[in-house]
Amino acid sequence: MAAATSIVAGMIRVDPVYTPAHLRAHGYAAAVTGEVSRAALVSGATDVVLYTDPTNPTSNALYQRLGYVRIADFTGYQFTYGAPEAA
Template identity: 65%
Template sequence: MPEPAPPGRARVATEADRSQLTAWHGEFDEAVGEHGSRDSGAWADDRIAYGSLTLWETPDGAPAAMAGATPLIAGQLRIAPVYTPAHLRGRGYAGAATAEVSHAALAAGADEVLLFTDPANPTSNGLYQRIGYRPVADFATYEFTATAAR
């Protein structure tokens, strides 16, 4: 857990959170340059049905951040996505949600918990290292486009 831990608690997202999750998914996609890679409503429905999104809520019950997890496959689980709205950042909410999801993954039997982050973002990288993650490798993403044959 980040030190100091932010006020509030973690809880699994439910159908009552659907509109919030839909909005946050759209904001997250926009922030990382995905621009509508998937319908946000369908994404929220899938994650709620699977129970794979944890929210950090403030003491008054308002959601402040989310951290998700993929299914456990071959002993590995990936944390994704992690998101805090811009106006709530810097308070430890995402770190607390990520620590909670990571702890739950290990308790459920994950041998490895993976988290991919933007190496150009020192804030998130520092946070993840403070809660126990360590850098392993850098990856590059390439996008190829088809060209007409001549």
């Protein structure tokens, strides 16, 4: 499966992309990701972005074959909020 967000400021993000493990290596991810990406451009997006796991060489190779270009790496942080713990 592959889906896309709504267009915002000319950009659409392809997310999520997922293939169950037992169905991988049949070209399904390539087909649906390619089609969702094409549909995003046809709908008027000037930019189509896709965030991926940089440690997954299989998906990264697929996205490059579809025409995606690595621009930058991002790191996510999670902060906990609330009262500081007592000393």
